[in-house]
Every structure is written in structure tokens, then in C-alpha cells.
Amino acid sequence: MSNLEIITESRFTTVFIIKMLYAFMCGAHLDSIINEIRELEKPSKNYKRMKPATKFIKQPLEGLWHKHYEQVGLKSMAMNIKQQMGLNNKQQKIFNNTFFKEFCDIFNNSEIPQDKRIEALGYLCSGKQYIDRINDGKLTGEWIIYHHCNGKNYYLNVGNHSDGDDALAQEIREIALFEFPFFKGSLPIFD
Known part of the structure; x- marks a missing residue:
């Protein structure tokens, strides 16, 4: 079992893993992504490197959350x-x-x-x-997109600002309900 599986209790989609590996192939450090997920799962009161997690307020990602991870370079x-x-x-x-x-x-x-x-x-x-x-805890980077459901975080996608919300939402829609059917109706993206 990997660190990611242990930290998240395997609450991630196949798309998330594929996009995380793609980010790695494009130069991202997997540790940066995993450290931010660790921080989401068990927040440290002293941690403030990256911007806090933010909820999307516009369609098509409305209701989902995103957390920045640090890009290198x-x-x-x-x-x-x-x-x-x-x-x-x-x-x-x-x-x-x-x-x-x-x-x-x-x-x-x-x-x-x-x-x-x-x-x-x-x-x-x-x-x-x-x-x-x-x-100041305001460092920005690319996105870890997740759904907070039933008191837990479910990791759905890894995206760049330049990917476009529609493309990210489509990737999430294509697999999330298949892997987590209880999301049905929890947010507009899952209708």
C-alpha cells in the first residue's frame, strides 16, 4: 500500500492517479501533491506554506474544492x-x-x-x-481537486489553471460516479 493510499484511505479516482502521474511527467514533484493531501487530511496548526483550500463557486466545478500544490521551477x-x-x-x-x-x-x-x-x-x-x-501562507500553484462528502475528502483530479474548468469537470464526470456512486445528486456536477 502506498503513502497516498494510507493517507487517503484510497479515496481517489483513477483520473486523479492518471493526472497525478501526468503532472509528474511534466515536472511536478509527487511529494508536493502528497504533502498537500496529507495537510488536508490531518491539518498541522503550524503549516501555512500554500494558500488555504478554496471551494469552487461557479459551474461546472461548483461545490468541489481545490487546494494548490507547489510547482517547482x-x-x-x-x-x-x-x-x-x-x-x-x-x-x-x-x-x-x-x-x-x-x-x-x-x-x-x-x-x-x-x-x-x-x-x-x-x-x-x-x-x-x-x-x-x-x-504569509499564500503560495499558489496547480490544483488538487476534491469533493468533501460525508466528512471525508475524495480526490478527483489534478489540474492546471490553463486546463479549463469544462475539461476538468468532464474528466471528473466520466469516472467519479462510477467509482463513487454515492456522489449522485450531492452536487450539480454529479446530477
Whole structure:
């Protein structure tokens, strides 16, 4: 029995396994996915790396939940840094004021050698933003899609933001009711 089977008590669909393996073949770390599932099953009060799980509110995935798992690589890191620096208007204003002050303090400090200033500015513009996002528990990535039913989580799909909700819903519909017939009527996707 695998860690995934033990952690979830085998509450996952065939589609979930296939898509998890596909994600692995595309560069995802299976440990990242399994760690987020472990966190969903037995939450740790000290864990706050990734964004909290969120319920889909629009069709066709309405009522299902998704949890982000961390993608590795520069693309994911860049997306998180960009999101950290481009928050909503109120937060953006606070961020801009703080960031601009820190940036100017480093840039204008002639007591720091130029190469050290460049290094500090590089860190401020990238590494610090990524670490702050982790510390705030707001890291984003791709999706683990699941259904919370009868007090338990059932893992249905692994998806990318770019997959499209309709395609993800179709993959879920094609197998979920066959493997978990008691889902029938529990959500619009299972009607």
C-alpha cells in the first residue's frame, strides 16, 4: 500500500492517479501533491506554506474544492513573485510604499558597495517576495481537486489553471460516479 493510499484511505479516482502521474511527467514533484493531501487530511496548526483550500463557486466545478500544490521551477516562482507584488488595490498601496522605501534605502546608501547594493536589490525584488509569500501562507500553484462528502475528502483530479474548468469537470464526470456512486445528486456536477 502506498503513502497516498494510507493517507487517503484510497479515496481517489483513477483520473486523479492518471493526472497525478501526468503532472509528474511534466515536472511536478509527487511529494508536493502528497504533502498537500496529507495537510488536508490531518491539518498541522503550524503549516501555512500554500494558500488555504478554496471551494469552487461557479459551474461546472461548483461545490468541489481545490487546494494548490507547489510547482517547482522558475515559472511558478515568477508567478508567485508577480502575485506578491501585484495584490489588490489597498494592499498594493501598502506594498508599493514599503517596497519603494526599502528599494530607495538600499539604492541610495553609498556606504554599501555597488555590487552589494545590486545583490540586495535583486534579493528584495525576487527572493524576499517569494519568502514573504510562503510566510504569509499564500503560495499558489496547480490544483488538487476534491469533493468533501460525508466528512471525508475524495480526490478527483489534478489540474492546471490553463486546463479549463469544462475539461476538468468532464474528466471528473466520466469516472467519479462510477467509482463513487454515492456522489449522485450531492452536487450539480454529479446530477
